[in-house]
Amino acid sequence: MIEARVFCSTRTGPQLLMLGGVHGDEPCGTVALDRLAQELSSGQIELTAGRLTLVPRANPKAGAANERYKDINLNRVMQKHENPHHYEHFIANSICQHVDHVDLVLDLHAVTAPSAPFTFLDWDTPATRSWIKALNVPYALTGWDALYPGETGSTTISYANGKGKTALVVECGQKTNPTTADIAYRIARLTLAHLGLTGPYADDTPPAQTKIVRxxxxxxxxxxxxxxxxxxxxxxxxxxxxxxxxxxxxxxxxxxxxxxxxxxxxxxxxxxxxxxxxxx
Ligand SMILES: [Zn+2]
Structure with missing residues (x-):
């Protein structure tokens, strides 16, 4: 079972899905999206347009165990499975349904080593570029798909892009560092402001010129x-x-x-x- 929290503005606007915990040992997205859900529920943040779907625990069993995955890496099998037989196949089927019903997807992750936040620019469109610029991250990586030939269609981002959605994955920092959740929260807030689902978000991080690295x-x-x-x-x-x-x-x-x-x-x-x- 996947739990999704849906927040709808009375004004029409973009339909956005945010995912945390696709990898169960990367808690930053889960913490950030739980906080966001609480602040939206309490009225501390107002959704001024559109619809926001939050899935803080995209891989609940792996998250509960603080493990990357239960059977197989969810972010390599993110597609519809007609004959699901691994736990992550069932999860992927559920998440892909959410992706099908939105315009945009933000997928929050973290890495093993100490790291500045970064994103990927394999689906290079003006919409992706302006979204990345709004996030003020120091690095964007290209070349991922070329390293994994024949496996496109199996990550959150490639599934979403294949369905004509605009999607970003952000690696928010080191997964074991508690402050990485603060960065994930900031990325989520900047995304909401950039896409016009909320008013502006005051970002106190010094402006970064995003370096593109292949x-x-x-x-x-x-x-x-x-x-x-x-x-x-x-x-x-x-x-x-x-x-x-x-x-x-x-x-x-x-x-x-x-x-x-x-x-x-x-x-x-x-x-x-x-x-x-x-x-x-
Ligand atoms: Zn990850």
């Missing part, structure tokens, strides 16, 4: 070993720099000057370990 490589953990430094997300790397020391004696190096993306020191065998990216 992902060039995903490195899977295929041999035991460890990262050579306490990398943060967007830590700069130089061509030839050793990034991982493998137990078999060999090393993994950076191909080019750029940044390391979403390094996961705790990655297990078969998981994404880190990505490499270059400035656009």
């Amino acid at each position: 992902m060039t490589k995903v490195v899977w953990k295929e041999t035991e070993g460890k990262l050579t430094g306490a990398f943060e997300n967007f830590s700069p790397v130089t061509a030839g720099q050793v990034l991982a020391q493998l137990d078999n004696g060999s090393t993994l190096t950076a191909d080019a000057d750029g940044v390391i993306i979403m390094p996961k020191a705790t990655a297990v065998m078969g998981e994404e370990w880190y990505y490499l990216a270059v400035p656009e």
